[in-house]
Amino acid sequence: MEEIIRNKNKFIGIICRYLGFLFFLSVSLAQSPAGTDTLDKAREAYHAGKYKEAVELYQAAAKQGSVKAQFGLGVMYEYGRGVPQDYRKAAEWFLKAANQGSAPAQNNLGYLYYTGQGVARDYNTAFKWYKKAAENPKNKEWNVTLVWCNLGNMYLAGYGVSRDYSKAADYFRRAAEKGSPFAANNLGYLYEHGQGVERDYKLAMYWYRQAADQGFPFAERNLGIMFESGRGVMADYHEAFRWYSRAARQNNAFAQYKLGRLYELGLGVKKDLVEAYRWYWLASRQSDKGAGESISRLKTVLSQSQIDEALKRASDAREAGHE
Numbered sequence: 001m002e003e004i005i006r007n008k009n010k011f012i013g014i015i016c017r018y019l020g021f022l023f024f025l026s027v028s029l030a031q032s033p034a035g036t037d038t039l040d041k042a043r044e045a046y047h048a049g050k051y052k053e054a055v056e057l058y059q060a061a062a063k064q065g066s067v068k069a070q071f072g073l074g075v076m077y078e079y080g081r082g083v084p085q086d087y088r089k090a091a092e093w094f095l096k097a098a099n100q101g102s103a104p105a106q107n108n109l110g111y112l113y114y115t116g117q118g119v120a121r122d123y124n125t126a127f128k129w130y131k132k133a134a135e136n137p138k139n140k141e142w143n144v145t146l147v148w149c150n151l152g153n154m155y156l157a158g159y160g161v162s163r164d165y166s167k168a169a170d171y172f173r174r175a176a177e178k179g180s181p182f183a184a185n186n187l188g189y190l191y192e193h194g195q196g197v198e199r200d201y202k203l204a205m206y207w208y209r210q211a212a213d214q215g216f217p218f219a220e221r222n223l224g225i226m227f228e229s230g231r232g233v234m235a236d237y238h239e240a241f242r243w244y245s246r247a248a249r250q251n252n253a254f255a256q257y258k259l260g261r262l263y264e265l266g267l268g269v270k271k272d273l274v275e276a277y278r279w280y281w282l283a284s285r286q287s288d289k290g291a292g293e294s295i296s297r298l299k300t301v302l303s304q305s306q307i308d309e310a311l312k313r314a315s316d317a318r319e320a321g322h323e
Contacts, residue, residue, distance in 0.1 A: 038057050038060055038061045038066075038069075039057075039058075039061055039066065039068055039069060039072070041057050042054045042057035042058045042061065042069070042072060043072075045057060046081070051076070051081040051082030051083075052082040052083075053082075054072075054076070054081070054082055055073070055076050055081075055082035055083055057069075058072040058073045058076065059073065062093075067097050067100045067101065067102045067105075068097075068102070070093050070094075070096045070097035070100070070102070070105070071093070071094065071097040071102050071104055071105045071108075073089075073093040074090045074091075074092075074093035074094040074097060074105060074108060075090070075108070077089040077090035077093060078090035078108070078112075086118070087112060087117040087118025087119075088118040088119070089118070090108075090112065090117075090118055091109060091112050091117075091118035091119050093105075094106075094108050094109040094112065095109055098129065098132070101136065101138065102138075103132075103133045103136035103138050103139055103141070103142055103144070103147070104133070104142050106129045106130075106132045106133035106136065106147075107129070107130060107133040107146060107147045107150065109129045110125075110126045110127070110128070110129030110130040110133065110147075110150065111126070111150070113125045113126035113129065114126035114150075114159070122160075123154070123159040123160035124160045125160075126154070126159070126160055127151075127154050127159070127160030127161050128160075130147050130150045130151050130154060131151065133147040134147045134148060134151055134171075144178075145174070145175040145178045145179070145180040145183065148171045148172070148174045148175040148180075148183065149171070149172070149175050149180055149182050149183050149186075151167075151171045152167075152168045152169075152170075152171035152172040152175065152183060152186060153168075153186075155167040155168035155171065156168040156186065156190075164196070165190060165195040165196025165197075166196040166197075167196070168186075168190065168195075168196055169187060169190045169195075169196035169197050170196075171183075172184075172186045172187040172190065173187055176207060176210065176211075179214075181210070181211040181214040181215075181216035181219065182211070182216070184207045184208070184210040184211035184214075184216075184219065185207070185208060185211040185216055185218050185219040185222065187207045188203075188204045188205070188206070188207035188208040188210075188211065188219065188222060189204070189222070191203040191204035191207060192204035192222075192226075192231070192232075201226070201231050201232025201233075202232050204226070204231075204232055205223070205226055205232045205233055208222045208223050208226065209223065212243065212246070215246075215250070217246075217247040217250035217251070217252040217255070218247070218252065220243050220244075220246040220247035220250070220252070220255065221243070221244065221247040221252050221254055221255040221258075223239075223243040224239075224240045224241075224242075224243035224244035224247065224255060224258060225240075225258075227239040227240040227243060228240035228258070236268075237262065237267040237268030237269075238268040238269075239268075240258075240262065240267075240268055241259070241262050241267070241268035241269050242268075243255075244258045244259045244262065245259060248279060248282070251286070253282075253283045253286035253287075253288045253291070254283070254288065256279045256280075256282045256283035256286075256288070256291070257279070257280065257283040257288045257290050257291045257294070259279045260275075260276045260277070260278070260279035260280040260283065260291065260294060261276070261294070263275040263276035263279065264276035264294070264298070273298060273301065273302055273306070274302070274306050274309055274310045274313070275310070275313070276294070276298060277295065277298050277302060277306070277307060277310035277311075278310040278311075278313045278314045279291075279314075280292075280294045280295045280298065281295060281310065281311065281314045282314050
């Protein structure tokens with residue numbers, strides 16, 4: 001399975017424009033502990049794209065009571081690899097593994113309860129399983145930062161537990177110090193707004209930078225905002241342009257809008273209304289309200305040939321993955 005953090009692209013909502021979205025994370029096979037014999041063969045089959053063979057091997061090991069095989073089957077059903085996607089069966093296998101002490105299974109079961117996939121949505125139960133995973137004594141065997149992020153999000157949003165910014169900050173800090181870009185971005189947000197911690201713009205900048213240096217687009221956008229507004233740093237439109245550009249090229253709609261704005265006003269970059277239109281159009285494709293209004297404004301000053309050129313550039317950007 002891909003060697004990346006699974007975020008499912010499921011969000012619990014926008015806290016505010018600076019934070020963006022909260023990502024809830026589940027564990028993939030690549031992040032789970034390795035096994036032996038049959039389990040190793042199952043993992044080898046999986047990585048070779050032989051999903052049905054992998055499922056058969058996991059099933060054989062699961063019948064022997066293997067917790068790791070039970071977790072593996074949960075993942076296979078969750079993603080529909082080698083079997084039809086079935087969240088209910090995924091939840092059943094995760095529950096079996098979770099009840100035998102598998103921390104990754106406990107985390108993933110919490111995720112399914114949070115999203116309501118395969119089970120009735122229940123934030124209280126989601127929180128319970130996340131908490132079990134976080135306190136699991138076997139946490140040296142997997143990437144525990146995933147569940148720390150999930151618990152931080154639950155405390156931040158007040159889902160399944162009373163909202164507690166201080167506890168959210170604690171979990172985000174634990175994960176951020178272990179290199180999680182999700183946690184570092186959220187911790188930066190809490191420092192920027194003084195929620196759960198004393199407001200400190202310099203620390204907000206520090207944690208945003210930790211996440212941005214790993215290519216996390218929301219943190220890149222947040223740095224753009226900080227440099228544009230002069231919050232925690234001297235206002236610098238050139239730096240704002242640089243960070244907005246990085247986020248915009250990762251399809252961040254707000255950054256695309258702000259990049260268009262800088263081009264339109266000539267802040268931090270040479271004024272270029274065609275480029276401004278290009279980035280406004282890309283942002284509008286993601287329903288950014290400000291971008292739509294800006295497009296209407298520029299249509300009154302640009303020629304049709306200029307608009308056509310902007311759309312061509314936007315189309316090239318989409319093909320390059322900037323939408």
